[in-house]
Amino acid sequence: MNEVRLVxxxxxxxxxKAKTRLIPALGAEGAAALHRRLTKRTLAAAQESGLxxxxxxxxxxxxxxxxxxxxxxxxxxxxxxxxGARLEAASxxxxxxxxxxxxPDLTAAHxxxxxxxxxxxxxxxxxxxxxxxxxxxxxxxxxxxxxxxPWSTDQVFGITVDRLKQxxxxxxxxxxxxxxxxxxxxxxxxxxxxxxxxxxxxxxxNGPRPRTG
Numbered sequence: 001m002n003e004v005r006l007v008x009x010x011x012x013x014x015x016x017k018a019k020t021r022l023i024p025a026l027g028a029e030g031a032a033a034l035h036r037r038l039t040k041r042t043l044a045a046a047q048e049s050g051l052x053x054x055x056x057x058x059x060x061x062x063x064x065x066x067x068x069x070x071x072x073x074x075x076x077x078x079x080x081x082x083x084g085a086r087l088e089a090a091s092x093x094x095x096x097x098x099x100x101x102x103x104p105d106l107t108a109a110h111x112x113x114x115x116x117x118x119x120x121x122x123x124x125x126x127x128x129x130x131x132x133x134x135x136x137x138x139x140x141x142x143x144x145x146x147x148x149x150p151w152s153t154d155q156v157f158g159i160t161v162d163r164l165k166q167x168x169x170x171x172x173x174x175x176x177x178x179x180x181x182x183x184x185x186x187x188x189x190x191x192x193x194x195x196x197x198x199x200x201x202x203x204x205x206n207g208p209r210p211r212t213g
Contacts, residue, residue: 099135
């Protein structure tokens with residue numbers, strides 16, 4: 001399982017630049033604090049999985065990330081270009097598993113399941129509730145997945161699967177997860193919204209999130 005590279009994309013939690021779509025609900029400081037908590041949860045799940053972690057980062061020097069998250073992690077600058085260009089730059093060598101850092105429900109078990117499929121030579125994709133994907137695992141080069149993609153829309157998952165099928169690849173579907181990007185998303189995790197700005201989450205992330213309604 002150690003063959004798989006787990007690549008986590010994140011940015012530095014600078015108020016006003018992190019989780020900007022949540023600022024109307026939480027304020028700049030609150031949105032940045034939530035981003036800090038989610039990134040640490042993601043990293044904890046990754047470390048528990050035993051996979052080889054690379055954090056591809058933006059928004060601050062690499063030394064700032066090491067001070068924040070620990071010096072024992074490999075940090076890589078995301079580089080220039082849109083999300084597609086940055087994903088493609090990070091996609092070699094394979095097998096590689098991409099995940100974001102804003103998934104409150106992510107567990108080590110999700111990552112281990114994906115890695116097992118990758119090590120067996122199977123491409124994987126994790127549908128997100130908003131129509132994108134929360135994970136993408138590749139066993140070989142696939143630049144066609146990153147070019148001319150309408151990122152941040154509800155078309156991303158469908159287009160990605162269609163392009164894989166056009167190249168003779170039927171991906172394994174991972175469980176559907178939701179990311180926390182908008183004020184509406186906060187309704188799914190009322191515990192996150194209720195936390196003080198500087199505090200850590202009371203919910204550990206080890207079980208399913210509390211639901212309302």
